[in-house]
Amino acid sequence: SQQGEEDPQALSIQEGENATMNCSYKTSINNLQWYRQNSGRGLVHLILIRSNEREKHSGRLRVTLDTSKKSSSLLITASRAADTASYFCATSTHGNNRLAFGKGNQVVVIP
């Protein structure tokens, strides 16, 4: 079954505000990854957090992982118009070579 369900599905914010999106999954994971997809393009890897990590930062991105709740959040601080994109979480499980992607969050940052 598909792992990774982002919530909310669509988010519209003003430039400079923070954007938070969540992802839940169902089974034990090896790691969880967040990707961004601009319209008509492939996905770009943003950040990877391993199952034994709780928080990770990369520039304006902050990812948290709560394995007890089987959930993750992605926070984009001080958003910019260029952050407008769809954001997907993807989980990697032990003994499975595929990454399972969620349905994605569409984020629109209004200048």
Place this chain on the structure above:
Amino acid sequence: GAGVSQSPSNKVTEKGKDVELRCDPISGHTALYWYRQRLGQGLEFLIYFQGNSAPDKSGLPSDRFSAERTGESVSTLTIQRTQQEDSAVYLCASSSDRDRSPLHFGNGTRLTVT
């Protein structure tokens, strides 16, 4: 360096025709994946290659779908007797090892079956 390259970028075909989609992964990447993305949806796993072998082809939706990889490089996804429900963006990704390290995606092939 060069990223993952997919061709064609767009393909329009008539129902019942066969199509071939090509993926050139990043040089040296041993793992290669094919995903399908329907409009406004997430990614649906199709097949995974490690080298030239496909240990996981469980995501292929029917026997009309097949894929091969040669020289631990180029991969071709073939869809025979295309149907309208095959219309989607087909994305290829590669990674440097089998430890589910970050995937590098191509821009996809948008397939439209009329």
